[in-house]
Amino acid sequence: MAPKNPLEETFIEGEQSYASLDRAIGDIVLDQKRQPGLKWWVPFAIGFTLLQVMMLALTVLVFTGTGIWGINNPVGWGFAIINFVWWIGIGHAGTLISAILLLFRQQWRNSINRFAEAMTIFAVMCAGIFPLMHTGRPWVAYWLMPIGPDTLRMWPQFRSPLVWDVFAVSTYFTVSALFWFIGMIPDFATLRDRATKVFPKVAFGIVSMGWRGASRHWHRYEQAYLILAGLSTPLVLSVHSIVSLDFAVSLIPGWHATIFPPYFVAGAVYAGFAMVLTFAIPVRKWYALEHVITMKHIEWMAKIMLATGLFVFYGYLTEVFFAFYSGVEWERFMMMNRMTGPYWWAYWTLIFCNGLVPQILWSKKIRQNTAILFVVCMFVSIGMWLERFVIVVTSLHRDFLPSSWGMYFGTVWDWGLYLGTIGFFTFLMFLFMRFLPMINIFEVKELFSRMIGAKPASSPAVAKAEVGAHE
Amino acid sequence: MSEATMTHDSKVYGYLAEFESADGLLAAAKATHAEGYAKVEAYSPFPVHGVSEALGFHEAKVPWLIFVSGVAGAMAGIGLQWWTGSVDYPMNVGGRPNFAWPQFIPVTFECTVLFAAFGAVLGMLALNGLPRPNHPIFNGKRFELASQDRFFLCIESEDPKFEPTATRRFLETLNAHAVSEVRHDDED
Numbered sequence: 001m002a003p004k005n006p007l008e009e010t011f012i013e014g015e016q017s018y019a020s021l022d023r024a025i026g027d028i029v030l031d032q033k034r035q036p037g038l039k040w041w042v043p044f045a046i047g048f049t050l051l052q053v054m055m056l057a058l059t060v061l062v063f064t065g066t067g068i069w070g071i072n073n074p075v076g077w078g079f080a081i082i083n084f085v086w087w088i089g090i091g092h093a094g095t096l097i098s099a100i101l102l103l104f105r106q107q108w109r110n111s112i113n114r115f116a117e118a119m120t121i122f123a124v125m126c127a128g129i130f131p132l133m134h135t136g137r138p139w140v141a142y143w144l145m146p147i148g149p150d151t152l153r154m155w156p157q158f159r160s161p162l163v164w165d166v167f168a169v170s171t172y173f174t175v176s177a178l179f180w181f182i183g184m185i186p187d188f189a190t191l192r193d194r195a196t197k198v199f200p201k202v203a204f205g206i207v208s209m210g211w212r213g214a215s216r217h218w219h220r221y222e223q224a225y226l227i228l229a230g231l232s233t234p235l236v237l238s239v240h241s242i243v244s245l246d247f248a249v250s251l252i253p254g255w256h257a258t259i260f261p262p263y264f265v266a267g268a269v270y271a272g273f274a275m276v277l278t279f280a281i282p283v284r285k286w287y288a289l290e291h292v293i294t295m296k297h298i299e300w301m302a303k304i305m306l307a308t309g310l311f312v313f314y315g316y317l318t319e320v321f322f323a324f325y326s327g328v329e330w331e332r333f334m335m336m337n338r339m340t341g342p343y344w345w346a347y348w349t350l351i352f353c354n355g356l357v358p359q360i361l362w363s364k365k366i367r368q369n370t371a372i373l374f375v376v377c378m379f380v381s382i383g384m385w386l387e388r389f390v391i392v393v394t395s396l397h398r399d400f401l402p403s404s405w406g407m408y409f410g411t412v413w414d415w416g417l418y419l420g421t422i423g424f425f426t427f428l429m430f431l432f433m434r435f436l437p438m439i440n441i442f443e444v445k446e447l448f449s450r451m452i453g454a455k456p457a458s459s460p461a462v463a464k465a466e467v468g469a470h471e
Numbered sequence: 472m473s474e475a476t477m478t479h480d481s482k483v484y485g486y487l488a489e490f491e492s493a494d495g496l497l498a499a500a501k502a503t504h505a506e507g508y509a510k511v512e513a514y515s516p517f518p519v520h521g522v523s524e525a526l527g528f529h530e531a532k533v534p535w536l537i538f539v540s541g542v543a544g545a546m547a548g549i550g551l552q553w554w555t556g557s558v559d560y561p562m563n564v565g566g567r568p569n570f571a572w573p574q575f576i577p578v579t580f581e582c583t584v585l586f587a588a589f590g591a592v593l594g595m596l597a598l599n600g601l602p603r604p605n606h607p608i609f610n611g612k613r614f615e616l617a618s619q620d621r622f623f624l625c626i627e628s629e630d631p632k633f634e635p636t637a638t639r640r641f642l643e644t645l646n647a648h649a650v651s652e653v654r655h656d657d658e659d
């Protein structure tokens with residue numbers, strides 16, 4: 001056996017067996033009575049309602065044009081870019097959990113990776129809506145792709161970060177979806193074999209692709225999965241770095257900064273963990289999964305949030321330092337304008353939400369208190385949204401020429417589309433929880449097999465697993 | 472005599488031994504390989520480390536396939552940017568070079584990852600012969616547990632050393648929970 005890792009024993013709590021893990025996770029999908037009733041329907045209905053708001057906002061937008069938004073000169077990048085960066089960032093925690101923690105052999109990731117990967121995919125879907133609509137004519141969005149001179153008589157300008165973004169985000173979505181799907185194939189096979197009704201048996205039979213758990217298949221599967229994780233790790237770093245280059249490559253004060261790529265990536269992970277916790281805290285309770293997503297998971301996610309929050313706070317301090325240290329008049333003005341100009345409230349609320357509130361996570365008592373943790377996550381999500389608001393709006397609204405200064409506020413359609421995507425995300429997440437295995441069953445069982453292998457044979461968990469639940 | 476006719480029974484896919492633990496499967500795989508059986512496959516609900524190697528399977532095609540796909544992606548990415556910007560439609564932007572390679576790194580990198588990821592997923596599925604909805608092993612007794620909490624080892628009838636009685640007896644010596652015959656579908 002592998003050397004005993006003292007941490008492994010607390011990742012799955014209580015007296016368990018392979019079969020009990022199958023029941024706890026898999027039967028949520030197969031036995032619809034296991035669904036938590038109103039606790040599923042209420043958030044689903046809220047998500048579905050807001051989804052209709054999104055559809056309305058999109059319809060009006062397509063028929064009228066981006067004039068219904070608050071954007072105008074000098075702020076041409078309002079909510080569309082703020083929300084795009086916010087959503088992409090939220091998605092990054094999923095890849096961090098599933099890929100980077102896999103490479104670091106952090107086995108506690110097994111209970112939360114599926115869930116976080118689903119979040120990644122849905123968040124990127126929400127993110128994609130914004131730049132697509134911001135183009136003004138989404139029906140010719142294919143112009144962004146190198147389709148060829150036969151249709152367009154020109155090519156994309158590959159020296160522009162905005163084109164890099166198209167490649168980065170579309171690759172990120174595709175690779176995340178592949179990673180997610182590949183991870184689910186063995187679980188689909190488990191569900192196929194456990195299903196008693198015809199429809200789930202056939203449906204999971206098709207998507208499981210006839211997986212039979214052969215050792216040669218596992219051998220290739222693990223090779224492919226590990227390398228995919230290795231590919232996803234630089235990918236996730238590249239995606240938010242490229243998103244930050246949309247800003248950093250320009251010459252606008254407050255954007256033109258070398259700290260942007262690492263600072264954006266840290267912010268992405270920070271916001272992403274906040275969103276994972278926002279969903280994990282209630283869901284583990286509603287679905288009785290506290291023995292798989294344990295308090296240890298919750299606490300460690302809180303610690304990662306605290307650590308990345310400190311990176312982000314350091315980024316804010318560095319921005320202030322360099323604005324003054326650079327000696328550039330425009331940079332100094334931009335920073336003073338951020339802190340004391342008409343948007344001072346956004347800047348200081350952001351510092352409060354992202355810089356100060358998470359400091360209470362230094363206390364173990366608070367990390368263990370899911371109610372307070374949930375509230376902290378809300379603060380972080382709001383703070384990270386405000387961060388992008390401050391970056392986008394305060395840099396643009398007062399640029400080099402005072403004659404072109406202006407103010408920017410979102411209109412009802414801006415807010416409608418933003419809240420609508422939150423609904424879209426919630427809608428997709430709750431559908432996912434109902435119809436797909438939200439925790440990676442085979443990885444949790446593998447972890448469990450190592451746990452029982454590392455324990456003395458007399459322990460009750462081993463006895464129970466060996467007797468088995470059959471016959 | 473009856474044994475001789477059974478060896479020619481083309482309806483038998485193999486003999487299937489069921490185990491209750493991953494360690495039991497690993498030990499059985501080692502013993503089966505040591506006994507000289509070649510057409511053997513182990514089935515488990517999660518990857519059991521060492522089993523494929525114990526059966527003499529050391530393939531590394533998937534990593535190579537991913538590497539080749541990644542290189543192809545990099546070539547495609549840089550080639551696309553070079554050809555469109557320098558050959559097909561050169562555009563002078565502030566006198567900067569048409570082949571501005573540092574500016575081409577992000578798209579080249581993304582194409583590398585995209586191609587490599589498809590190489591990983593499609594390569595893994597193709598080498599595994601998936602999707603394949605039906606397979607004789609699914610006829611095995613209690614084989615539905617192979618994706619849940621039981622571990623199986625099958626010695627296939629195509630194995631040169633396969634011999635119904637002896638093979639069955641051998642499997643029974645491996646501390647298996649049960650040993651049973653797996654048959655091809657009747658209509659085959």
